[in-house]
Amino acid sequence: MSNSSWALYMGCVIPNRLPYMEVAVRETLQYFEIDAHDIDGFSCCPNPLTLPHIDHHAALVISARNLAVAEKQGMDILTPCNGCFEMLKGSAVCLHDDKELREEVNTILAQTGHEYKGTVKVKHFIQLLFEDIGFGTIAESVIYPLKDLTVAVHVGCHILRPSNLLNVDDAQRPTILHQLVRALGAKTVQFPDEMDCCGYGTRPADRDLALKMTGIKLENMKRAGAEALVLICPACTLQFDLMQRLALRDVEDKTPLPVFYYPELLNLAVGTPPQKLGFEQHRVKVDPVLAKLL
């Protein structure tokens, strides 16, 4: 167990577009008595899909500002968003390892009244589940096993790659999410292109191409026998849940595939009342799966 006190970095997509994910995160933190706090002063991570593509050095400085905000409170950063995780962890690793770069960044940060000493660790919320809480504790906490449920899992790119910076799981054959789902009693399938991007990253340049990628993945998951999709990233959730109807427009099998955020299933399994979790805010109806589980 880590001794850290965590500064919770929720990002912007979860609180604004997918607040039910925030509920599931907060319920999980409370259930496992994790020492996590909301702190003032954070800004955009910034979004690794936009700002660094115009100026990656500016992105590093903005990211360092967030790290400095947590450092001043003596806290490490815990984030449930893959994009924020890639940006903040990538920056933290580069700035820890490269003193010259840190000095360069601090020259600019001084104009905002911040300084980053290079001490903050950044952890993904899902990483906390398997590293700090552990598969065993999770499995032991289950009172309503999700038996007879078969799902596809989609980890998302930005918790894994670039692996030399993020170093969370095998970047080509990750197993953590499969194991986390199985710890709740459900089964996972494997499908072709499991490691491919959800499509979200190419949205700013080509919306139709992004939807095509999403549609193909959904089809492959259903073909492999999945009754639902389990994921851990808000950007992937926007593609797979909010955009699902559009993504299925050009594929043959238009059956909807319910989408769950892993901590929602975890909460159901440990006995959090489903009414608390906001399932009605999903775009694709999850009732058929809930009816089976509850």
Add this chain to the structure above:
Amino acid sequence: MNVEKHLEEISAKLAKRVDTKSCFACGTCVAACPISRLTGPETYHPRRVVKATLEGEAATLLAEPTLWLCTSCHACLEHCPQKVPVSELIKDLQNLASSMGITPEDIVAEVENILTTGWALAPSEQANKKRSELGLPPIPIDNHGAKDLQKIAKATNLQERLEKVKQRKAEEEQALSVTEEGGGMS
């Protein structure tokens, strides 16, 4: 703008991080790329980006809209047997395109929003309504972040690049209207 100088800087920086010259043109990055698979390698081809850079021809790629199709999944970088950071190279080339005023509108709009509000998605009434239905408090509004970000944008190349994009767009619109006027008069 000195494109050659920028390219030299990119090469020097990449060389410091990892040797781009170690690319032995195996094409694994193309096979790993989900965009290449869908658009066809004739449209999007990561190895050609590496090749052009090595041959000092990267400037020819900067005006190509396809440069922005990269979905940043880093599959190319991860699969490369020589550890060439292909997706990082593409990002550096996009930075260079931005310094010439070439960037997709959606990216510019979001970055401007980040500098105005401090976040890619700013708190909205609609978001707070959804939150209240779940018993969550409204998202706190804090403008300090945005002010700091504006200072950072000015101290780096970000502000200048955003202005360059605007300038280029204005020039293109003007050129278009002149053409239309000319067409009308003849």
